[in-house]
Amino acid sequence: MIEVSRVVPVPPETVFDVLADGWSYAGWVVGSSHIRAVDDGWPAEGARIHHSVGAWPLQLEDTTSVQAVVPRVSLFLEARGGILGTADITIILAPHGDGETLVRMAETVRTGIGGLLPESLQRLLLSPRNEESLARLSDLAAGRAGRSQP
Numbered sequence: 001m002i003e004v005s006r007v008v009p010v011p012p013e014t015v016f017d018v019l020a021d022g023w024s025y026a027g028w029v030v031g032s033s034h035i036r037a038v039d040d041g042w043p044a045e046g047a048r049i050h051h052s053v054g055a056w057p058l059q060l061e062d063t064t065s066v067q068a069v070v071p072r073v074s075l076f077l078e079a080r081g082g083i084l085g086t087a088d089i090t091i092i093l094a095p096h097g098d099g100e101t102l103v104r105m106a107e108t109v110r111t112g113i114g115g116l117l118p119e120s121l122q123r124l125l126l127s128p129r130n131e132e133s134l135a136r137l138s139d140l141a142a143g144r145a146g147r148s149q150p
Contacts, residue, residue: 002119002126003106006134010145012093012101016072018140019091022049025064028136030129031081033059043069053081060084085112103137105130 008015018024022038034052041047043066052059060082067088068076077089087109096102107126109115114122 001106001108002123004130005104008101008103008138010141011099013072014145015093015101015141019075030133085109085114
């Protein structure tokens, strides 16, 4: 399991509002290049985001589905990426400091090419990607709250 974390300068409900907007995923999930559709009810359990991964014209079309959700606290996802693999992703939000949120994201690649890589190599590839994803999530949440970040 690869885990990264970041303190975001807004409360958990503001961060969760970004997570609850399935159309915003391509704006913060590194590698997701296009959102084709979002199931009604996202992020309810079983709801899916239909997305493309990669740069055109070499895109893979697949889905990310909600396995479990506790609003404003956690989101458990299964992200499918074609031959690249399927990953379980856990996002946990915890109040931190004065109006901030500690966001923890853990990813376990289960299948596909990614699942064949040793965990040490997965860590080298996924940690920077997931750290950048959390930086983008932070910017979107801060922007929605009307707070700019340098």
